[in-house]
Amino acid sequence: MFKFEILKKSKKSRARVGKLTTDHGVVETPNFMPVGTQGTVKTMSPRDLNEIGSQIILSNTYHLFLRPGPEVIREAGGLHKFMNWDKPILTDSGGFQVYSLAEKRKVTDDGVEFQSHIDGTKHFFTPEKVIDIQSAFGSDIMMPLDECVPFPCDKRVATEALIRTTNWAMQSRRYVSGGKPIPGTLFGIVQGSTYPDLRKRSAEEICALDFPGYGIGGLSVGEPQEEMFGMLEVLSQVMPEDKPKHLMGVGFASDILGAIDFGMDLFDCVIPTRLARHGSFLTLEGKTSIRNARFERDFTPIDSECDCYACKNFTRAYIRHLFWAREILSMQLLTIHNLRFFMRMLAKVRADILAE
């Protein structure tokens, strides 16, 4: 089952509050998906995720395909059971990971050949294959194979990638609607680099296939924020309003808050978790390093406004000590806080729109 309802539209922008219903529960939108690349959100147990209020997580097909492999996950009863997470899971198609992570890759019209970053073995992803893999996972929302391009990108290259992405989307749509039963639902992905006409063309082609929801790919790859927002403005005029939209891989708090005004509903990013592991915590003032000497005797919480386990129970001085002592608990506590910070930020956005 998959359903998206818009509960309230903002009067100030294209922002909206929605409700996304899947077989594994409801997601209030706009929402942020913590990234569980390898079938776990780094340093977090499922109960930690529940406690910070996570309603959906994202996991990476490329990584889970290589290790432990889709057959192990299928035998485990799917990714939800494997990792003991009973709420929705969105998986990407591996396209972006192949583009950014794989040792060597070769894109052809048939798919992508790449070498594993783990052991150098060669693999080939086709549109059909990544759907089969995500079906083994039992993903609630799956993504079709797409081709992501770097920034900046030559227009000819961006156009070729756009065409391939559309062709693969059509192949994927056919594969699924042609009787291939999938456990969740398949989104479409819009590409087009930072060229307004290519973005428009990609959105029109992909949306013509009438997917139940859309990912916006290829943004937040190095372009200035205004350029990203410019693309979102183009897309907001072309894409159907009544479908959920996932701005893939985004981002910083200001990216997310800005993108919501263009009608974006879902976000995912490794920033809050990665920053935590490197010793930084997020507050409304931005990011701050816990390593700083001024926290040595600071016996106040990371963020006195925050209700997370880390802020309710520990001081900056203690977490700083843990960080310098290379204790894993520092990463856990900062991750809990940073993700909870994002959850509270998104909850406030929803509440503010509902209260307009």
Place this chain on the structure above:
Amino acid sequence: MFKFEILKKSKKSRARVGKLTTDHGVVETPNFMPVGTQGTVKTMSPRDLNEIGSQIILSNTYHLFLRPGPEVIREAGGLHKFMNWDKPILTDSGGFQVYSLAEKRKVTDDGVEFQSHIDGTKHFFTPEKVIDIQSAFGSDIMMPLDECVPFPCDKRVATEALIRTTNWAMQSRRYVSGGKPIPGTLFGIVQGSTYPDLRKRSAEEICALDFPGYGIGGLSVGEPQEEMFGMLEVLSQVMPEDKPKHLMGVGFASDILGAIDFGMDLFDCVIPTRLARHGSFLTLEGKTSIRNARFERDFTPIDSECDCYACKNFTRAYIRHLFWAREILSMQLLTIHNLRFFMRMLAKVRADILAE
């Protein structure tokens, strides 16, 4: 406040069930203390520790002295508040750590000079200083400075260490009873290497000072188990029965179970937590590496008899995957299990004695 009551003596050995009361609560004995070297039991939050049933933890004076330093901990309101652990804490004196860890050390009759393993700075521990440090921590049970010797050890060297340990114990006793207010209670430490006559002499000298409890130091440093048990037999004939006894740094499950029969009450060891971080789990059959290929599709818990969070919620296949993917959650789950395994083992020992 400090009180030790023996609730029941075994009919089969010198084993007993006791109740140790401190300002931070009660410890049922025999019991195992997870090791929180740097003010945290590695990978565990205080709520994890509460959940596995930990009633007391051990922390290391040497490490906390160097980082973050006793003044930071004192300003935080003591170690309990600093790390948010409201149950009892036992701290060692740093003697063993200096012996085993410090780059360079020089023992004189006045104390121990050593170089920090962190930055090479020089420090000097005297009997009075380690009490001051542990007072800053607010330890419920503190240990006096002692001199630990390696195994095997020349008898002359062992005798000199014994004499110093006794002298330092006397100095420590005087320092505390001479009006120096300490937050918890001070134990005595018995040394004597693996020489029965030295063990006897040390026990007599230390117990003559009438401490409220005793640590047995210098065992489990490489000697065969029978030799350790031989020393415990000697000690059991000399030491007062009505005082709690902590067999320091011990050990493997079989060491602990054997030592309980000689009247030992408290144990601490990094084995369960360290094994967990290296991918091994403990069961009644011993230790097993989760890395093993035979667990790739093993969708059963680590230990189907166990009630811990790891065993109740995750499979061997999943934890194996996490381990190979270098995910921190594998260390957390294995640590939870291994400590819970020790907690359950000790709870069973107590129940069995009570049921005799």
